[in-house]
Amino acid sequence: MTSNAIIRTDPGEPIIEVVDLGRDFVLSEGPFLRRTRRTVTAVRDLTFTVRPGEIVGCLGPNGAGKSSTMKMLTGILTPTSGRARVAGMEPARQRTRLAREIGVVFGQRTTLWWDLPLRDSLALTRHLYRVPGRAHAERLAELTELLELGPFLDTPVRQLSLGQRMRGDITAALLHAPRLLVLDEPTIGLDVVSKSTIRDFLLRTNSERGTTILITTHDLGDVERLCERVMVIDHGRLVFDGALPRLRAAVPTPRMLVVDLASASGEIEVTGARTVRVEGPRQWLELRDNPARVIAEVTREHEVVDLTLREPDIEAVVSSLYRGADPVEEAGSR
Amino acid sequence: MADTHRRIVPGDEPGEGDGGARLAVTKLLRPFLDYRRLAWLWVRAAAQYPLSLALMSLAVTTGVLTQVGAVVIVFGHAGTLAGFTVYEGLLVFALASSAFGIADMFAGSVERLGHHVRTGSFDAMLIRPVSPLVQVAADEFSPRRLGKVVPALVVLGIALVNVDVEWSYLKMALLALTMLSGVLICSAIWVISACVQFFVAGAREAANSLTYGGQALTEYPIAIYGEEIVRSVTYVVPLAFVSWQPALLVLDRPDPLGMPEYLRHTGPAVAVLLCACAALVWRTGLRHYRSTGS
């Protein structure tokens, strides 16, 4: 995607700087007296930087440590090792001051007040962040239009649909014009239209205001639409950090040739490709070799009605990356 | 690009060149202003159901009045208890009740800390530029708690008028100060016991037995409980400074158990010390806060 071409005039100093960041959880298990303690490492030796104006996507399987990382960056969790600097501050120690510089959205839960109409929740946010009235009114009007909040501004938050609530949450996170927006699964459970509204909005916020965006997601559509840069975390480790095209190149995932034959037949056998699936007259061939050669051979030997060549989708790339990462031994129990 | 990061809030903070003193004062007041803002919100929410609010307040008031009745009966029956007359007994009761009532009104919600931790709403509090302690304390602030404070203060007034005491301005000021200390002591104990919930899930019951049990203990002249208990609530969990020592101060009476007399003047110091402890425990709890897995 090129629509998010950001004018990055001054890379400036990094807005996020993370060195060897790690977080352990000590779990107590079992009945009261025979309780055993086990250490689980959620994040280990994470090192990366994010420059102002970037949109960085954070991918990884369930339990990889993405949320734990976001919580350390926002000061909710104290790291057990390493250090983080966000907007020039140490998150856990300067949490309250940092809160004014960043906006945070947790897709799984709301930061709004459950029983209040959305409008009141937003007004309260304004007071807590001490945004002057006029600036607030302007910003709210703008966000109301862009995120189409109008119809439910006066509805109590608990009555909002998931998509409406999420838009409300994003608004609350942006009213104080933060430099950095941290989103943890903001599109989880949303329909196509809501997703696209939110994605467009995020792109716009990034390009117009230069807001840095760090987003974790399981939705690769988010990544393809939004992020120039992707970080893949697996078992608490950073297994890939780079541009999206590089991610594709990093993991050799074969292209797929889909062949429609005139009639059902046995598996096609050609050199340079392997048939991986047969469904009546349609067969899927995983390419190992120059596609032109394979196609020529297939059409010579068989009666072909139709042919399509498929690029590996990002989903396949990422899942092979997860599988490729060496499994991490659970930290010793005692 | 240069101006994209400009905060949209010129003149938001009292300007840097605004004089350090004013800045310091604003900073100091900030938690209270935030508290007021959040509490007001809940008051407005509660006001939407006036009947329910009135009924709940009435229930609370009835509870207090029942306890007052119990005190009157106990003392009236025995004539005096541990050397305390009915009005003196009511004084102890009212000092305890009003201190606990006021503390409960302003800080009682901290006992719901575990709930916030479990549901993840504590995470949301941590990402706001407001002390999470203020947010937890102000959560679900309810005017119905006045249903306890007001009758307690009325009983206190009645008791003060009827006890045999020579009043001076100094004594009144001392009384006000000890009462404030009592409120702070109760709130601090509340916060400390709530912090257990940072470490142990479902510790609310344990915390409640300390706070509410402590309240029951202070409602009578503690001399009646015997020396061990008096010592522990003086030196360990300093509940004696909520009602017992202030009562001795007002009544100008030597300690029946022969504890040092200067103790009755140390309430404010104890309160400050305990608040410092509470702040420390809270900070430690925050540092060990582990959020939830999802």
Ligand SMILES: Nc1ncnc2c1ncn2[C@@H]1O[C@H](COP(=O)(O)OP(=O)(O)OP(=O)(O)O)[C@@H](O)[C@H]1O
């Ligand atoms: N509060 C906690 N107490 C104990 N263990 C935790 C806690 N929070 C996270 N963990 C553990 O840390 C690991 C990483 O969890 P985390 O929530 O960061 O994963 P995630 O990448 O966000 O996963 P998902 O995609 O499912 O949201 C998991 O093994 C989880 O069980």
Ligand SMILES: [Mg+2]
């Ligand atoms: Mg997560």
